[in-house]
Amino acid sequence: MNFLGTWLKPVSANEEQIYKILTPHPRIIVFQGIAELDDYNDCLILEHHSNGNLWTYLLNNEIPPLAKQINWALEITEGLSYIHSKAVVWADNHFSNILVTKDLHVVLADFAFSLVSPSLFHKYTTLPPPVFTCLKGYYGIASSHVDIFAFGVMLFALLTRRFPWSANLNPSLDEQFQVMHTHRQYKWNVIEDETLKGYFGMIVEKCFKIVLTDGVQVPMPS
Template sequence: MIIVGHVTYESQKSQGVMGTPMALKLLPKTSTKQHNFLYEYCVALFLSAHPNIIGMFGIAIESKEHYGFLYEAALQRDLISIIKPKEGIPEPAAKQCTKQLVSALEFIHHKGLVYRDVKPENVLIFGRDCQNIKLTDFGLTRPRGTMLKLVSGIIPYTAPELSNTQNCEGVPIDFTLDAWALGVLLFCLMTGYFPWEKTLPSDPFFQDFVIWQETGSTEELSQHWKILTTEAMDMLSKLMTLNPLERSPVSKVLWYLDQPWRVDNWRAQEELD
């Protein structure tokens, strides 16, 4: 549960000054262990110095029914609220967002942590056109190498190595999980679609992607991929390489920021030139 409000200091009240906007995250004790709450709070506080990671106020609370902590309020909502279905967001805004996301993820990785929750709902917007975005929600963040038992629910952002039901012992988590999820997020920004529903052989859209990765043929890919330029396709191919040992780091995306990502934008630029 997230509650947004303002905190006004006594010295400001007499001057009629609006207080600092803060968000209060409440975690019910019925479903949250104390050590899990403290872990998330401490990780968020540890990472909050980065300009593209949500700011923390160093204030944790406990009530009879909840644990909670205060953090910077995003008054302009999150990234999912501006992604138009079947359209995505304008390419300049997508690139502005991407540059900041890469910076935040690199910072997290430099600290030896894997974020593990890259998705639009966890990207908070400050300013118009993604001028400033910040990552939030660090409940799933873990040190690199932590053994992760296989997840029961597979979503579009789940890397295929986690979908391998034969590996009952789990896998050690790595930065490549964030690279995969970032690739899925960029596809959503550029197209307004998910590339697939699940990273499982039973999902025909994912199977078509596997064929492309294994053969280089794009014939079976859905029409959603057709609006992407060769450069954008190459970027996504590297981020979402099936073999995690061959997957590009998130920093690889920076090489493509000066390249066109959507065919319609590339054609418009060609006409101008």
């Protein structure tokens, strides 16, 4: 609910706790406290961003310059690195939970399902959209690699304008499940452009294969 330039979201004790741990930070949506409204349940008061989420933005706007897409990837990694430094696993890392600011930067949002220092064999009860889902993480040891895998999917999509094993950025739910099952078989799509592959191919592969578990370094091509 948009209210006087802010976004009001029904409060959950877990998400309130996560925002108190993570904010303020330039790559995390601004949390302004709790609204106690007579006609509504208590709500989180969050900064409103009229450009919406990154997935919708990519689908409904002209293709941004490659440098802008790489900068978004850098900003996402900045946010992820900070989240993980606070012992938080986002666990719902995908384009719809990344918001585009008025000046076309990105901030991370929606931590309702996030965890603080999850137990070694924690079983997640929720999943992101299937195309972002790290099956190894959701059916095994809980750690930040579920976020790193999803970042690999996003980096691939920003660079190629399509999701792995898909033709575009708008695959149907059935197509997303097929991608998820392909990943279950440890089959990873590769970047076709040789220049981009040279810069980013190894990073994407390491994200997919869960080689990276604590932080991602994205280069900016000269």
